[in-house]
Structure formats: C-alpha cells, structure tokens
Amino acid sequence: MRAEVEERGHWGSKVEFLLAVAGNVVGLGNVWRFPYLCYKNGGDDCVDFSIKNASVPWTNQTNSTSAATEFWERRVLAISGGIEEIGSIRWEVMLCAIAMWITCYFCIWKGVKSTGKVVYFTATFPYVMLLILLIRGLTLPGALQGVKFYLLPEPSRLTDPQVWMEAGSQIFFSYSVGVGCLTVLGSYNKYNNNCYKDCLWLCLLNSGTSIVAGFAVFSVLGFMAHEQGVPIAEVAESGPGLAFIAYPQAVAMMPLPQLWSICFFVMVILLGLDTQFVSMEAVMTSVIDMFPDVMRRTGRREMFLLFFCLICFFCQLVMITEGGMYVFQMMDYYACNGGCILFLCVFETLALGWIFGAERLYGIIKDMTGVNASPFFKICWLYFTPLVSLGSFIYSLVEYQPLTFNRWYVYPDWVYVLGWLLALSSVLLVPGCALYKLITGTGTLRQRFHHLCQPDIENLPTQKQEGNNSLLPADVKEQNDHLILNS
Structure with a gap:
C-alpha cells in the first residue's frame, strides 16, 4: 500500500x-x-x-x-x-x-x-x-x-x-x-x-x-x-x-x-x-517543497536528513585536521563571503520587485495583515535595495584583498583559485539555472524569456487554503488577470 x-x-x-x-x-x-x-x-x-x-x-x-x-x-x-x-x-x-x-x-x-x-x-x-x-x-x-x-x-x-x-x-x-x-x-x-x-x-x-x-x-x-x-x-x-x-x-x-x-x-x-x-532546516524544507510527492512520506524526511548530515560531516573532516584552520578560514573568506550574499540579493530583489511585482506584493501584504504597507517599501523593493546591493557587491570586488592567516601566513596561489571557485559555485547557480531554463524551454527565445519573467500566480497561498473564504484583494486579482492576459 x-x-x-x-x-x-x-x-x-x-x-x-x-x-x-x-x-x-x-x-x-x-x-x-x-x-x-x-x-x-x-x-x-x-x-x-x-x-x-x-x-x-x-x-x-x-x-x-x-x-x-x-x-x-x-x-x-x-x-x-x-x-x-x-x-x-x-x-x-x-x-x-x-x-x-x-x-x-x-x-x-x-x-x-x-x-x-x-x-x-x-x-x-x-x-x-x-x-x-x-x-x-x-x-x-x-x-x-x-x-x-x-x-x-x-x-x-x-x-x-x-x-x-x-x-x-x-x-x-x-x-x-x-x-x-x-x-x-x-x-x-x-x-x-x-x-x-x-x-x-x-x-x-x-x-x-x-x-x-x-x-x-x-x-x-x-x-x-x-x-x-x-x-x-x-x-x-x-x-x-x-x-x-x-x-x-x-x-x-x-x-x-x-x-x-x-x-x-x-x-x-x-x-x-x-x-x-x-540553516539545515532551510535546506531540508527547500528540497522537500521541490519534491513533495516523493519527500513528504513516512520516513523519507528522516532518511534524507541522515544522508545530508553524513555528507556535511564527511566534508567537514578536512577542517578538523591539523591544517584544518587554514581550510576553515578559506571557506569563511570565500564561500561565506558577504559579496556572495550581496550578489544573490541583487537577483532576489529584482525577482521580487520587478518579476513578481511590487504592486502584487504590496496587495498580498495588505491581504495577510489587514493594513497597507508603507509606500516607501515599494521604492526599496524596486530601486533602493537592488542598487545598494549591487553597489556594495561591486565595491567588495574593487576592495578585494587576498586572504592571509593571522596576518603572517600567505596562502599559495592555488588556494586563491580554489577560493574563487568556491565563491562562484554559489553565486553562479542563480544565473546558471535561469540560463538552463531559457535553453530548455519551448517557443521562440523571446517567448521563453517572457515566460520565465512571469510569476506562478496560481500557486500563491491564500486564506481560502486555511479555511477562510477571502482570497487576494480585488485590485491584486485584477492586476494578476491583466498580467496573465498580456503574457
């Protein structure tokens, strides 16, 4: 069964x-x-x-x-x-x-x-x-x-x-x-x-x-x-x-x-x-939500979590060796660099403010909380936050200084190459995934690009899913219908 x-x-x-x-x-x-x-x-x-x-x-x-x-x-x-x-x-x-x-x-x-x-x-x-x-x-x-x-x-x-x-x-x-x-x-x-x-x-x-x-x-x-x-x-x-x-x-x-x-x-x-x-829960939830029919079954979460913990532990072993502190500092400096987060935040804010839509987000917040958000939030979503994130990211590249350990140990050149590869491994996933979807989609290039820039409105959470009758406010639904017709 x-x-x-x-x-x-x-x-x-x-x-x-x-x-x-x-x-x-x-x-x-x-x-x-x-x-x-x-x-x-x-x-x-x-x-x-x-x-x-x-x-x-x-x-x-x-x-x-x-x-x-x-x-x-x-x-x-x-x-x-x-x-x-x-x-x-x-x-x-x-x-x-x-x-x-x-x-x-x-x-x-x-x-x-x-x-x-x-x-x-x-x-x-x-x-x-x-x-x-x-x-x-x-x-x-x-x-x-x-x-x-x-x-x-x-x-x-x-x-x-x-x-x-x-x-x-x-x-x-x-x-x-x-x-x-x-x-x-x-x-x-x-x-x-x-x-x-x-x-x-x-x-x-x-x-x-x-x-x-x-x-x-x-x-x-x-x-x-x-x-x-x-x-x-x-x-x-x-x-x-x-x-x-x-x-x-x-x-x-x-x-x-x-x-x-x-x-x-x-x-x-x-x-x-x-x-x-x-942080582990963030990874687990993301994977389970991507494959709910497979992962939301008895015992599946526990088994996948065990596998995830074992993989992380074995990857961690190199950092608990006698030279592990050097590896730890490299991972912290490059893979966990603030510039990487800033780069991802640029894409997140663009997706939220411009693709999903600031007006749509504004209406959903009103529907969820019952109050209007400050109009200043729209300015932040559309302009201020992506520009500040992009500017900070560029500045972090301009002011880049090679990593040293305890101010006296200079890493060999291959470590810097490995460090940049670690940094790129996280930041390139977002544009890389977008490029993959663009290449494997159907229709003309313009149609594929237009399709990728449309949010999945049908799967938005609503109050009706929790036993209430109200859905998104009328102005938001009207905007959604307008966007769908134009697409």
Whole structure:
C-alpha cells in the first residue's frame, strides 16, 4: 500500500516561531564579530548602522606565547605550518563534531514539530548566560575602560567606505538576509500572521543582543587590559580568536574561572547550535517543497536528513585536521563571503520587485495583515535595495584583498583559485539555472524569456487554503488577470 503524502505543517504556537527566528539571527557573530567591528570602526558609529580544578587548562603557559593562544592553537587545534601540511584528524575535535551533528539531527528530524520544542531551551538559555556574564563583567576593575573603547565614537570614520561595507555585511549576516532561513521559517506560519510586528521585535532583539554582548565582552577585555597594564587594542581580537583566545584568557584572571568559562562556552555552543540546525532546516524544507510527492512520506524526511548530515560531516573532516584552520578560514573568506550574499540579493530583489511585482506584493501584504504597507517599501523593493546591493557587491570586488592567516601566513596561489571557485559555485547557480531554463524551454527565445519573467500566480497561498473564504484583494486579482492576459 502506497504511503500517503504528509501535510506540510505549521508552528505549534507563535512563540515557537519567534524563538526559532531569534535562535537563527542571534548567533556567534553577535558575540565575536559585532563588538569587534564597533571598536574597530569607531564605537557606536557602527551601532547606528545597525567543575572545580586548580586552574583552567589554558592558564598553564610553557613559552613566551599567550597561554590561551598556546592552548587553543597547539593543544586543541595543533595547527600545522600551512595548508599544504594537512596532517592528521584531531580526534577530540572530531568527537565534538559528531556530537553536534547528532544533536542537530534530532533537533529537526521531525520538522517544525521537533524544532519548535527545542528552541524553548536553545534560544533562551544563552540569554541567561549572557546576563550572568554581563553582570560579572561590569563589576570587574577596568570594565569601564573596556566599555569606553567599545562605544567611543570616531565621527571621522563615517567617511571611510570600508566602515559602511563592514556594517552592511554585518547586517546581512546578523539578520540572515538573503540566505533563505527567514523565508523557510516564515513559511510555516498561518496566512494572517502579523509579519510587521514580528520583524520589528526580532530586529530590536537582534540588535539589542549585539549591543549587550559588546558590553559583556569588552568589560571583560577591559579588565584583562587593566590587569596586564596594556592598551585594550592589544587584547581585542575578532572572530574565533575573540571567543577562544582573548575572552578565555581574560576569564582565567577572574576568581572562579571555571564557572565563568562554563557559562561562556555553554552560551557559544547553544548560539552555534541554533544557527546550524535552522540553516539545515532551510535546506531540508527547500528540497522537500521541490519534491513533495516523493519527500513528504513516512520516513523519507528522516532518511534524507541522515544522508545530508553524513555528507556535511564527511566534508567537514578536512577542517578538523591539523591544517584544518587554514581550510576553515578559506571557506569563511570565500564561500561565506558577504559579496556572495550581496550578489544573490541583487537577483532576489529584482525577482521580487520587478518579476513578481511590487504592486502584487504590496496587495498580498495588505491581504495577510489587514493594513497597507508603507509606500516607501515599494521604492526599496524596486530601486533602493537592488542598487545598494549591487553597489556594495561591486565595491567588495574593487576592495578585494587576498586572504592571509593571522596576518603572517600567505596562502599559495592555488588556494586563491580554489577560493574563487568556491565563491562562484554559489553565486553562479542563480544565473546558471535561469540560463538552463531559457535553453530548455519551448517557443521562440523571446517567448521563453517572457515566460520565465512571469510569476506562478496560481500557486500563491491564500486564506481560502486555511479555511477562510477571502482570497487576494480585488485590485491584486485584477492586476494578476491583466498580467496573465498580456503574457
């Protein structure tokens, strides 16, 4: 007997949706990237844009290098001399990776039914840890100096285009713009969900978390600089260095360092876990929606998710070797580059504003929420957002700098070629797919192009699909009929 196609499903409650989005947008970048960018680019100018042991292991120093640096780079990662020296797999790190993938699997294996329950813990507990670290950090000597360096504005930096580029990239990454996660999570809402209110509160939550995390981080770094008698610039780092070197080294100087270390790393783990399984859900939902008759059957989702996790894990193995950090930095710099997201956002905004139609989108939002969107949104959809995205993308190409590791290691030329191929592998999928559809379509070239520029109106979600009688407003239906007749 053939298995029945399962329903797509909805969130169990509005709280589950909000926590899932919060868990996705509030991630590691809020803790280790945003505070450093604020300090680097002139304080709040960047904000305007948007177990008991005798000691913790990274305090036992055996050479002139920082103890935390030695522990992280030599004991945990055992970093080799270069990407050519890939070395052996670090089994401790591999076991951690296995544990995380197993956790992610069971977090989303039943779709939003399981994800919606997990986020009650994974999305809220980091805030408890952050609050504890904030209170502790602000009570340390030298904390005020750290906060001062974090917030001290430098108005002259506003004339530097690089500041605006970094602020814009942080906004794209922090809010998960253009990568599909928010679209997927929102697709499990009821038709009449108030997206306005959701956007407002989640944006405030994300930005507020970044600012508060900056206070928590730089108050501790200020204490570290105070204890060592050095400027805070010498202890402030960005990226993984802030989370795994600078902050742990500062924590080691506090009373009860084990307690504060546990709080910090539990927070980091949960922030990363949330972002990872929500990103996985975006991929799963996309594939299942493309092949619903095949994938929405009993056991199919679980089997495909297992296959997906295994593929990701085996691809990850090269990054948990002795030379894996070099590979990780290359992937982060090229494959996860902000320019790639900007390029995709250009196509997304053009498709939304010009092909799907700003007027049609405007009418659908009114039908869903019961209120008219601001006319300014139309200007953004049609002109402002695609032009800003395109301009930022071009600027990122003009200002491109080859990747280096820790400011001293220069990658071989073949790595740069591989990096650009990784970047192109993501950005060329959109125009490549369009070209494929254009070539394989029927009719003349003009007819095929015209057909590809028409939205699939018949499959738009409506209130009627959820038991109500009203469909799209009359003006939108009239516009749809007009477009169909003209096509």
